[in-house]
Amino acid sequence: QVQLVESGGGLVQAGGSLRLSCAASGRTLSSYTLGWFRQAPGKEREFVAAINWRGGSTYAADSMKGRFTISRDNARNTVYLQMNSLKPEDTAIYYCGISPAYGSRWYPDFGSWGQGTQVTVSS
Numbered sequence: 001q002v003q004l005v006e007s008g009g010g011l012v013q014a015g016g017s018l019r020l021s022c023a024a025s026g027r028t029l030s031s032y033t034l035g036w037f038r039q040a041p042g043k044e045r046e047f048v049a050a051i052n053w054r055g056g057s058t059y060a061a062d063s064m065k066g067r068f069t070i071s072r073d074n075a076r077n078t079v080y081l082q083m084n085s086l087k088p089e090d091t092a093i094y095y096c097g098i099s100p101a102y103g104s105r106w107y108p109d110f111g112s113w114g115q116g117t118q119v120t121v122s123s
Helices: none
Strands: 003-007 010-013 018-025 033-039 046-052 058-060 068-073 078-083 092-099 117-122
Touching (some): 003 092, 018 092, 018 117, 046 068, 046 078, 046 092
Parallel strands (some): 010 117
Antiparallel strands (some): 003 018, 046 058, 068 078, 092 117
8 A cells, every 4th residue: 555745835925836745655657647636715615736756747726737836756756836926815735646647636535645744835
């Protein structure tokens, strides 16, 4: 079973940047998709971006393209989410999860969620 640990969240002013990390252990990731989702208070968990470990193709929610970039470090079994030009509406807990479904952005397809990391963007 895969264990995921997120880190890198914090408090940042609008327009600032953060880089989140998701470190995976326990299983090879070659057949999985790793995804970032976020959940703001009172809202459903929302897809942010994902990377297919085999091949490394990436995709992101339309509203975050151009601001958020997902990448990976194979040697460290870690996925990163670089977030630039942050807005107050980006405030949420950010989670990473894995899915055997190639190219999925559907929350129920993902599991083995980490504990999440809080991102707060002040105006």
